[in-house]
Amino acid sequence: MPPTPNPARLVVLVSGAGTNLQALLDACAEDSYGARVAAAGADRDGTGGLARAERAGVPTFVHRLDQFATRADWDAALAGTVAAFEPDLIVLAGFMKLVGRDFLAAHGGRVVNTHPALCPAFPGTDGPGDALAYGVKVTGATLFVVDDGVDTGPIVAQVPVPVLDEDDPATLHERIKVAERQMLVETVGRMAREGFTITDRKVRFG
Ligand SMILES: Nc1nc2c(c(=O)[nH]1)N[C@@H](CN(C=O)c1ccc(C(=O)N[C@@H](CCC(=O)O)C(=O)O)cc1)CN2
Numbered sequence: 001m002p003p004t005p006n007p008a009r010l011v012v013l014v015s016g017a018g019t020n021l022q023a024l025l026d027a028c029a030e031d032s033y034g035a036r037v038a039a040a041g042a043d044r045d046g047t048g049g050l051a052r053a054e055r056a057g058v059p060t061f062v063h064r065l066d067q068f069a070t071r072a073d074w075d076a077a078l079a080g081t082v083a084a085f086e087p088d089l090i091v092l093a094g095f096m097k098l099v100g101r102d103f104l105a106a107h108g109g110r111v112v113n114t115h116p117a118l119c120p121a122f123p124g125t126d127g128p129g130d131a132l133a134y135g136v137k138v139t140g141a142t143l144f145v146v147d148d149g150v151d152t153g154p155i156v157a158q159v160p161v162p163v164l165d166e167d168d169p170a171t172l173h174e175r176i177k178v179a180e181r182q183m184l185v186e187t188v189g190r191m192a193r194e195g196f197t198i199t200d201r202k203v204r205f206g
């Protein structure tokens with residue numbers, strides 16, 4: 001595949017191990033992917049995710065809530081730092097903070113979040129555990145455009161994953177993450193290369 005001219009600039013926000021970020025870093029190493037990671041940020045120190053970005057030579061930043069007087073100040077600072085990297089798309093990849101009014105005012109419509117459940121089921125911080133507790137036989141992962149709700153935004157892509165009788169939340173989450181990383185890479189690549197529109201909650205490429 002030929003290189004894509006003017007690859008889209010991604011800013012990726014993480015809170016944890018960063019395996020989804022790693023999948024994007026690996027994909028962006030291919031010229032034909034159409035995107036590159038311009039920066040990675042976190043809401044806490046010492047995350048595996050930021051270590052992965054540093055190893056790849058990607059600029060990183062941390063904004064912890066306790067560095068700011070109010071949650072609104074944190075949100076505005078995060079919005080400003082992200083804006084300085086001039087992103088075309090912002091990917092929340094295991095980012096365990098809700099972004100607020102200022103962040104969405106600056107970047108709304110260009111922020112996607114990957115969630116380990118089939119939205120609108122099981123929003124929040126423990127999608128795999130909540131799916132297991134409910135007893136569903138199929139769960140999965142969802143990529144959606146972030147709005148001011150919790151995991152309520154327009155859906156870009158979903159992938160199903162079976163729940164096994166012997167699963168605990170950790171084994172289920174790991175199986176979801178294998179499918180999630182593939183979905184994330186495929187879908188972010190399409191968004192970068194083709195663009196997308198949102199009409200009446202329907203997200204379409206091109
Ligand atoms: N405005 C939005 N922000 C974010 C969304 C979203 O849909 N709208 N999705 C999240 C990710 N998310 C699950 O997908 C999620 C993350 C965190 C929370 C939450 O309640 N966080 C607490 C802090 C928890 C912690 O620090 O461990 C908080 O924000 O105070 C709910 C859902 C990404 N952001």
Ligand SMILES: NCC(=O)N[C@@H]1O[C@H](COP(=O)([O-])[O-])[C@@H](O)[C@H]1O
Binds near residue numbers: 014116
């Ligand atoms: N509610 C948000 C949430 O649960 N996010 C989830 O955290 C994991 C991060 O893994 P990673 O750090 O290895 O990419 C991913 O499964 C992501 O969907």
